[in-house]
Each structure stands twice: as C-alpha cells, then as structure tokens.
Amino acid sequence: MSFEQVNKKVVRTDIAPGGEVIARRGAMLGYSGGVTFRPISGSGGVGGMVGRAMQGESVAMMVAEGQGNAFYGFRGLYVTLVQLANETLTVEADRLLAHHANLSTSVEMIGSGGIRQAVRGAVSGQGLFTTTLSGRGEAAIISDGNTIGLPVTPEVPLCVDPQAYIGHTGQLQSTIVTDVNWKTFVGQASGESYQIKFSGTGTVYIQASER
Numbered sequence: 001m002s003f004e005q006v007n008k009k010v011v012r013t014d015i016a017p018g019g020e021v022i023a024r025r026g027a028m029l030g031y032s033g034g035v036t037f038r039p040i041s042g043s044g045g046v047g048g049m050v051g052r053a054m055q056g057e058s059v060a061m062m063v064a065e066g067q068g069n070a071f072y073g074f075r076g077l078y079v080t081l082v083q084l085a086n087e088t089l090t091v092e093a094d095r096l097l098a099h100h101a102n103l104s105t106s107v108e109m110i111g112s113g114g115i116r117q118a119v120r121g122a123v124s125g126q127g128l129f130t131t132t133l134s135g136r137g138e139a140a141i142i143s144d145g146n147t148i149g150l151p152v153t154p155e156v157p158l159c160v161d162p163q164a165y166i167g168h169t170g171q172l173q174s175t176i177v178t179d180v181n182w183k184t185f186v187g188q189a190s191g192e193s194y195q196i197k198f199s200g201t202g203t204v205y206i207q208a209s210e211r
Contacts, residue, residue, distance in 0.1 A: 003081050003098070003138050010073040011081065011098070011140050015064050023072050023098035025060040033068020059093040063101060072098045072140065079140050080147035080205070082169065088134040091141055091167030091205075100137035107131060141166055145208035157199040160206050170202015
C-alpha cells in the first residue's frame with residue numbers, strides 16, 4: 001500500500017490489517033470503510049515507539065486501523081511523499097504528517113527540539129529529539145510552500161538555513177556552522193549567522209520559506 005497525492009495539500013491511503021498508518025493528531029480529514037483511530041500513548045503495540053519518540057517534541061500521534069481508506073492534510077501546508085527503500089528518513093517531528101506503521105522508528109538526539117531548535121538555542125543540550133524512520137515504506141512530510149530536495153555528495157557538501165530545514169535521507173552527517181564576523185556585531189550582517197552543514201551522500205529537504 002502507498003500514499004496517493006490527491007492534490008498539493010492532501011494525500012489518501014488505504015488502511016488494512018498489517019497496513020496501519022500513523023499520523024499526527026488533527027491531520028485526518030476524512031475516511032471511508034471500517035477505519036478506527038486511536039491515540040498513541042507510547043506503550044507497546046503498533047506505533048508505541050513513535051509515541052515515545054514524539055513525546056520529546058510534543059507532537060501527538062494517532063494510528064489508523066481496520067479496513068478502508070483515509071485522507072490526511074494539516075493546516076493547508078504542502079505535502080510531499082518520501083519513498084524509503086530500506087533507507088532512513090530523519091525529520092523534524094512537526095514536519096511529519098503520516099507514515100506507514102511498518103517503518104521502524106527511533107529518535108536522534110540533535111539538540112533542544114531538533115536541528116532547528118539546536119541552532120536557535122545554540123545547542124543548549126536540553127535533550128530533545130528528531131525522529132528517524134527506517135525500512136521500506138513511505139512517509140508524508142509537510143512544508144510551508146513546496147518542498148525542495150537538494151542533493152548532497154562527498155564532493156559537494158550543502159549548507160542550509162535551519163529554519164528552512166525539514167529533514168534528510170541518506171548517509172549524511174550534520175554539523176552547525178557559524179558565520180559570525182564584525183558585521184554581525186554592528187548590525188550589517190545578512191542575518192544568516194548559523195547554518196546546518198551536511199556532508200556525505202543523500203538528499204536534504206527544505207521548504208521555500210523560513211519560520
């Protein structure tokens with residue numbers, strides 16, 4: 001089973017036994033058939049790990065079970081589908097709309113509230129997390145404007161604005177780099193004093209606006 005793009009802001013997916021879907025609460029727009037929804041508490045069962053992972057970033061999740069189909073979207077944001085073929089997607093929790101429940105879920109400690117907050121808080125070390133999904137399946141991510149996938153190669157690393165960052169796939173390493181000079185202190189800098197630098201091989205997803 002896979003997600004189907006209805007339009008730029010809505011996706012549809014089939015729900016079946018063994019084909020459950022996990023999504024953020026408030027994202028379900030409609031459904032048909034014998035589909036039921038329940039919140040994920042973080043205990044065992046389908047999506048339990050997701051519940052535990054998401055608690056660190058205060059994004060409540062729900063699982064759709066049964067037989068039928070469901071439509072998902074969130075606050076008019078654009079939706080992009082990411083196919084995973086035994087790969088890993090690292091994504092900011094508030095940018096994850098939905099994903100197949102068969103994907104393995106874990107958390108990656110990057111800083112307070114993920115990569116964006118790590119930069120915003122100058123890596124305060126308060127210990128919140130960014131979500132990782134691994135395996136074979138599909139995930140739907142949301143963005144303010146169309147999502148842009150930028151390639152990264154060993155020869156050509158990539159720096160992105162932390163407020164534009166959504167997530168990444170592939171074998172990538174991330175570091176926070178600064179561009180602080182005398183112009184920063186006299187108010188003549190561009191304002192882009194911190195960036196996330198990615199090196200390795202993979203794709204970085206950004207949105208076409210900063211928050």
